[in-house]
Amino acid sequence: MSAPSKVVPVEALFGLPTRSRAVLSPDGTRVAYLAPWHDRLNVFVRAVDSDWATPDDGTTADAPDRFAAAASYTGMSDLGDLVESVVPFARRAVVNSYLRYIGDPDDPRQAADMLARSPITRVQDITAPMLLIHGANDVRVDRRHSDRIVDALRARGAEVEYLLNQAEGHWFINPDSNIELYRTLERFLAKHLGARSSETRLVSA
Template sequence: MSSGGGSYGGYATLVGVAFTPDVFAAAIDYVGISNLANFMRTLPPFVQPQIVNNWHLYVGDPDDPEQEADMLARSPISRVDQIRTPLMVLQGANDVRVVQAESDNIVDALRARGVEVEYTVFDDEGHMFANPENLIAMFHAAERFLGRHLGGRPDNR
């Protein structure tokens, strides 16, 4: 089985491989959140008013130490030592919603443990990729990655 997703789906992918490490053969994280508190702190000001009613209510307020501890306990970065699943991470360098540090931190921690991570940062993309060439490159890379780990016949483009 494989897991993959973008933004919150990327967070869900990371949660899956961190909290249920024996379930997935491969996973793809596309601009995913690795640390809920850091994510909330680095959101741009134009998004901040929208999160107070939703994210603070359902996820927590990182300025409250008790809630921050709970947020960290639910963050993949806190269970990075459990991740064994080969992981592909895709990130836009200009992402202001889920900043590149979210991906850098999880990738660095996994590589330090010798976990297989294929990491690509697209310098000309933000939160959700829009450049057709990058989208094609992303989907070809995902096809090769999943083919390698799920026993498929990947196209070698």
């Protein structure tokens, strides 16, 4: 499947695919793409198991001037914490994914590198308004990953919104939860990209 026109390959923004938050598929044919919005980039990248990776809030820290706004959906903020949270009996299952592409926190040199690349270490570089979305019952990426980013951004007076759904886990499955999620995301992007949301269209009608 060919890429849509006027797109920026994700590896051009996130560096080496073997050591970054954006991972190419093993055959090199599947990548995430960043779609331009006027002179900025409008990004929605979602992880799918180990074939893809989510840049999340790390993206806005790496290239803060390129984004009008950013949204993180069940995103991680601490690479070491993410890998260490994998239960021991499942560690072998992530050797070719987490440990290969993110790093091994049991290795001191890799642990230091992982911390340096973690969004929580780069919060001061995030200048775009942010929306974070998380399920309170997430057992794959604990809500503390989003909590820490939100707390740090609020502490320095940055513009940040937080949708924490008390009934959901890693992916939202309830229809009402997904309606709330996409309405919140639509309103947030409309506000910062200069467009109208479905809510404003209904009011104007």
